[in-house]
Structures are given as structure tokens and as C-alpha cells.
Amino acid sequence: MVYFASDVHLGGGDGPTACRTERRFLAWLDRAAGDAEAICLAGDIFDFWFEAGDRIPDGFDRVLEKFREVTARGIELIFLPGNHDMWLNGCFERTCGMRVCTSPQLFEFYGKRIFVAHxxxxxxxxxxxxxxxxxxxxxxxxxxxxxxxxxxxxxxxxGRWWSAGSRRSHGEVKCSAAVTEPLIDYARRYAATHRVDHFVFGHMHFPRDYRDGALHTVHLGEWTEDPWYAVLNERGELTLEKFEL
Ligand SMILES: [Mn+2]
Incomplete structure (x- = not known):
């Protein structure tokens, strides 16, 4: 199985919200690690992440430890930075054994081609x-x-102030599936010249599983509300799911 999540926004929201999100994310990683070949984190996993030299934001020790645990089990852990966590300096690769991809990627799993972008x-x-x-x-x-x-x-x-503002402004416009349309248009144009079986996008904070003929796009949700994720099974089918603890 290959798992996809984005927009967890760890550290975002008030104290209780941030605790709940972290608890859910750690539990989700544990569950996914049970049968995952790879786990792909498609950006905005952190509400604000900025590395300066070897300094990293504090408060994420449990998450980094879990990343280490996952990769130590031989599971490929892939990180595509989002607009809230793009300021990296090697910590995830060096200390957690993760693979970082700084641009959209076309992966191949179980014979299916999956385009992933924040x-x-x-x-x-x-x-x-x-x-x-x-x-x-x-x-x-x-x-x-x-x-x-x-x-x-x-x-x-x-960064924390800017992130909170950015999430709020996102929250005000996210209430309709229309926010995902520009990404669907992008996918449609891309698919006209490339073979892609599934597209996975984050960023819009609006969970949506969209199909139009051969075009399939999955839009991941935002975790400070509900923990949405996508999973690709060994038959190459990609589904959008909500994580229940
Ligand atoms: Mn986001």
C-alpha cells in the first residue's frame, strides 16, 4: 500500500487543536506503517517549518522520532514541501532518512503512474x-x-503568525469544490501529454475525489479539522479516506 497525506498543519490552531492533530497524525503513521511500502507527505505537514543552519523549530520531537521509526522499518517516507514548510536544510534526509522532493513528482507504484504535487x-x-x-x-x-x-x-x-493568517484566509474561501478546479484544469492539461493514472494534490483544504473519463484527481483535506488521506492499494486503485482513530 502507498499512503498520501498533506496539510496536517502540525502546530497550527490553538493548543488543544494542535495536540489533537499531532495525536491523530502519529496514530495514522503507526497504522499506515503496518502495511505501507511508501508514505508520501505532500506538503504543509507543519504549520510552519523553517530550518536555519542546523536549527529546527522546537515542539516536533515526537513527530521526527516517528519519521525515524517509519524509515527504520524500511518504509520509504517521501516529503514534498508545501508553502508552509518549504524552508528545509537537510534535517529530514539527514536525521530521519526521508526522501525530499522539492518539485511535483511522477511516481510509479504497482504499475500505475501517480502525479503528486502540493x-x-x-x-x-x-x-x-x-x-x-x-x-x-x-x-x-x-x-x-x-x-x-x-x-x-x-x-x-x-512564521507562526503568518501561517495562522494564511490558514484563516484559506478557511474563508474553502467551502466549495470550486477551489479544486484550477488544479483539475492543470491535471487535464498535463494528462493530455503524459500518461498519468492518478493525480494527488493538497493545498486547497477541500477533500475531493474527482473523476472525468480517464482523469482521476484526489484532493487531500486539512487535518486540523478532519484527517483525510489517500491510499493506493496493490491493484493500483486510489481512494480518498477519512482516518478514524
Ligand atoms: Mn495547507
Whole structure:
């Protein structure tokens, strides 16, 4: 089996919410590890993650320990950064044995081709402001300047504030399946020139299993509300499921 989750937003929300999300995520990883060949984490696993040198945000020891446990069992653990956790510096590979993919990926499992992307920068070709913002966010040089100019504690403080605001604004517009349409359009165009059996996207915080002819897109939900995930079975069928503890 291959499992997919995104938008867990660990550390997000108020104290009790963050505790519940962590508890669910650890339990889900345990359950998935029972029969997983691979587990693919498609971004925004953390509400805010920023590594500066070898400094990492505190409060995630249990999660990192669980990642180590999973990879020690020989399960491939793949991480595709999202817009809340793209500032990596090797911790996940070095200390947890994970594989990090910084761009959308086309995986092959059980003879099926699965396109996985967080989904935050897919349809920005005609949007200059978003392109600029995206380039700034991902620029190594700007990040280095920022790291030198701002104490690490302040970066985390700022990031947590920004993440909370970003989640709130997301929350206000997410109530309809329409938010997933741009990603479905992207998938349709991509599938016109590539063989893909299933698409898996995160980012929109709206769980949806969409089929149109041969096109199949699965949109993962957001975990501070309900823990949605997708699973690919050995027959190559991909389904969207809700995790029940
Ligand atoms: Mn998210």
C-alpha cells in the first residue's frame, strides 16, 4: 500500500487543536506503517517549518522520532514541501532518512503512474505578482539574507503568525469544490501529454475525489479539522479516506 497525506498543519490552531492533530497524525503513521511500502507527505505537514543552519523549530520531537521509526522499518517516507514548510536544510534526509522532493513528482507504484504535487504554485503562469512572491519565497539568496538579519526566534514567531493568517484566509474561501478546479484544469492539461493514472494534490483544504473519463484527481483535506488521506492499494486503485482513530 502507498499512503498520501498533506496539510496536517502540525502546530497550527490553538493548543488543544494542535495536540489533537499531532495525536491523530502519529496514530495514522503507526497504522499506515503496518502495511505501507511508501508514505508520501505532500506538503504543509507543519504549520510552519523553517530550518536555519542546523536549527529546527522546537515542539516536533515526537513527530521526527516517528519519521525515524517509519524509515527504520524500511518504509520509504517521501516529503514534498508545501508553502508552509518549504524552508528545509537537510534535517529530514539527514536525521530521519526521508526522501525530499522539492518539485511535483511522477511516481510509479504497482504499475500505475501517480502525479503528486502540493498544489500551491501550479497555475501561476499568467499571474506576475504570485510568480514574484513564489520566486522570493523560494530564493536561496533572499533566505540567507533573511536568516542573517533576523534572529531565529523572531523568524519562528513571524512564521507562526503568518501561517495562522494564511490558514484563516484559506478557511474563508474553502467551502466549495470550486477551489479544486484550477488544479483539475492543470491535471487535464498535463494528462493530455503524459500518461498519468492518478493525480494527488493538497493545498486547497477541500477533500475531493474527482473523476472525468480517464482523469482521476484526489484532493487531500486539512487535518486540523478532519484527517483525510489517500491510499493506493496493490491493484493500483486510489481512494480518498477519512482516518478514524
Ligand atoms: Mn495547507
Amino acid at each position: 498544489g500551491d504554485n501550479m497555475n501561476i503562469a499568467g499571474k506576475p505578482f504570485l510568480r514574484l512572491l513564489n520566486a522570493c519565497f523560494r530564493s536561496r539568496n533572499l533566505r540567507r539574507v533573511f536568516e542573517r538579519a533576523v534572529p531565529y526566534g523572531r523568524i519562528l514567531q513571524f
